[in-house]
Each structure stands twice: as C-alpha cells, then as structure tokens.
Amino acid sequence: MSSITGKSIRDGIVIISTEGYFNKDLGEALKAVADEEIKNGHKNFLINLENSKIVNSIGASILIEIIEDLQSMDGSLNFCNLAPIIAKTFKIMGLTKYCETFENEDAAIAKLA
Amino acid sequence: MSSITGKSIRDGIVIISTEGYFNKDLGEALKAVADEEIKNGHKNFLINLENSKIVNSIGASILIEIIEDLQSMDGSLNFCNLAPIIAKTFKIMGLTKYCETFENEDAAIAKLA
C-alpha cells in the first residue's frame, strides 16, 4: 500500500520518491533511506510525493525528525509535487518554515543545485 | 460523477467515450447519443470505457436496448479499453456474444472500418 519507489542523486541532491499513504511505516522507511544517505555524506534532500496523495500526522512527525538531523549539519529537506491537502497540512504544522516546496523535481533542482 | 466525455466519427464508426460510474444515468445518456446518431444514419458504434472503471447491471441493461436497436438494422455495438471486471461482467451477461471488444480505439477501427 505504501512504499519508497525510487532514490536517485541529481546535482548532489538526494531525490526520494514515495507511493501510497504516507503513514508511520512509510515515514520510517523514508527516514531509514535518509539516514543512510546522510552517512554517505549527503545533506540536501528532495522528497517527491507525487504518488502519495494522503498523509497522516504520524508520518509527518517523522519528517520533523529528519529536519532536526539535517539542521545540525546545515542540510535541507525539500518537497515537490505535493497534493493540495498535503501542502495545506504541512503549512498548518509549520513544516513550510523549515522546508521548501516545489512544483516538480526540475524546479527544485534548478533552485537547490 | 458519470458523464459522456466525447463523441467522434472515425471511418464511419461513431466513437463515444464515457467517464465515471456506468450506472443508469450514464447508460441513458449513452443511449440518447446513440439514438441521435442512428437517426443521422449511423449504425456502427464503438464505446470507449477507458475512464469508466465500474459498471452496474442497470447501466449494462441499457446496452442491451442499444444492441436490440442495432440488430434490426444490421449495425454493431463494440467496446474498447474495458477494465478487467467490466470485461468479466459483460462476459457473464453474454454481451460478448453480440458485441466485439477491443484493446483500444485503433485496434477497433482497424478491424471495424
């Protein structure tokens, strides 16, 4: 139902794509991938949520853990292709204060790289 | 929720596309369009159900009315882009005895024109 569907590195940015309900399991799976890439020396991340149309606050809370980790190393967590309700949820939570969101991967890379 | 989304004529075949739940309303809307084109002298029809993933037997019964009308004038009712469950439903009902089904519009036109 929920899974990580892709990981790639473009201009030094780690792009991770997800699919399905962004719940606790998917949040934890994402964090595991991020942790691994942080160990590999990366610190700028772009999460493509195009195929995750729905989120819960437990999944979103795990994103705050990732933000905390990245803050300490001056890295960044970014999002693209957000469904309107996910953008709204992130805004209500204040995540947008710590993360940039972009229309799509190209727009994100153009700005971040 | 349910509607006719397109009508075109290709090589003498009237192609009608639908969207959403193929229920009584959509069946009746389809029949109205077919009746009109029959009046215009057409007798071969292709229904593209690509965007209707779900049907009920009331909608399907209205297709039998169209078949009856077309039989009397040696016309034909054909379908393309059927979701597996719709193909199965039509098979259980025996509609496939009176209608041909095709992968897509091009395959249908190639055979019917």
Place this chain on the structure above:
Amino acid sequence: MKKNPTVELKLPILKDMELVATHTSDVVAKHMNLSEEKSAEISMALIEACINAFEHSETKEDIYIHFIISDENLTIKVIDKGVGFDASAIELPNIDQKITDERKRGWGLMLIKELMDKVDYESDNTGTTLTMTKNKKTDE
C-alpha cells in the same frame, strides 16, 4: 473463540451510495491482501447487492452491510428490512431472450452468484439478508 474483525456500514437510500460499500470493500480487501481481481469482483457483486436492497426492499429504511474478515475469506452480509422475496424462484436471465424481451434487467442475482464463491439468501416479509463469501485462495 476469537471474534472475527468486522467492519459494519449503515447506508441510507441515496443515489450512488453503493459506492460507499465498494470503497469499503476495496480497503478491506487490500488489508486482507486479496488480489485486485478478487477485490473488483467483490465490488461488482456488492454494487448489485446494494442496488437490490435499495430498490426491491420497498422500504425507506437504511440498509446494513457487514464485512467479516477471517484468515480464509471475506464474508459480506447485505441486510435490508424490506418486503423479502424467494430467491429460489427467480429465473436466471439469458442474453438471447433479453435482446427481444421488453424487460432488459434482471442480471443482479446472476452476477453475484458468478462473481462470489458462496452466496446465500435468507428472506421473509421482515427483510432479506444476503450472505456472500469470497475465498482468499482461488479454487478453480
């Protein structure tokens, strides 16, 4: 004996409300790891069962749907408080006949029987309970 987890739904008779039932069965089927094919077959049978309960029960009372989850199968009960009928007396339709018949309808029972693994009707003048089961394993 442990009680099987059950999702219950009460639906008012409103246009297209049967889609609430199919969306519910989809999520339940996913939870049970049923194939998409089986899930779609359940949805189609459920649409027909709901329409019958809405249309033929001849009441304005809500209908009840129970989704009973077990390791081997999904059992669905569709319950109406309507006039009832004798399912064994219903003749199954035939396409050749229907083409010329005035009445084109009458496919619901047949579809339900073909799409589900087990189907049973209990009915009297206080209402009808349709119990239908889809097995997890395919036994064809």
Place this chain on the structure above:
Amino acid sequence: MKKNPTVELKLPILKDMELVATHTSDVVAKHMNLSEEKSAEISMALIEACINAFEHSETKEDIYIHFIISDENLTIKVIDKGVGFDASAIELPNIDQKITDERKRGWGLMLIKELMDKVDYESDNTGTTLTMTKNKKTDE
C-alpha cells in the same frame, strides 16, 4: 422534523482502517457536491480522528463513525469507548519547539481544528465522541 440521512460505520482496530473512513467521506462529499478541496480536508481530519480513537482510547473495542448529511453541512461523529481525555487541557504544538523536542508527535487535534469548521469533544471515562462539521458554504 425529517431525520437527516446518516451513513454509519463501525471499524475494528486494524492497520490503515482509517482509509475506510476517508473513502466513505469522499463518496458522501461527492454526493453532497462538496468541492474536492473540502472533501480532502474532511478526509485528513478524519484520518487524525480515527488514529486518535484507535491509539489513545486504550481499548480493543470497535470505533463508530457517523456521517450526518444536511443541506448546509456534513457533520461527522467519531466515537470510541475508551478511557477519555480532557481536550481543553491539550496544548497545541509549535514547530520550533517540536524540532528540538524528543516527542515530535501531537498534531492531530490542531489539524482537525484547522481543517474543519466546528469541532467539539465530549469525553469521560466511558469514551470520547468527537463531533466535527464542515459547512457547504465557505465563510472565510
């Protein structure tokens, strides 16, 4: 007074079962001609409400969800038979604090309040009923 049409759902505590509730609200919202935006907001609030009923009620008992349809609005009740809590005592979270806090969670109530037009909790040690309403008309 005519009774409002009501869809009722009983859900067992199983993984991702909150999606049954969101699929139901989607169909109900479509039936009521609510916008996709409002429908998505209802779904999100409902997810949070269900997760809370599942997680914090500290019971294994099923939860109940009522969707009450009226001309002006959709009212949803999420009912659990759990331990209850004092909603007025819950502090709303703040992102700056959460970034450094050990506990990152605690967003459900805030999201529900922001996404719905009216929210009310009734709760005691026999359980909690969350009543939340989305108006058809936007009044911002």
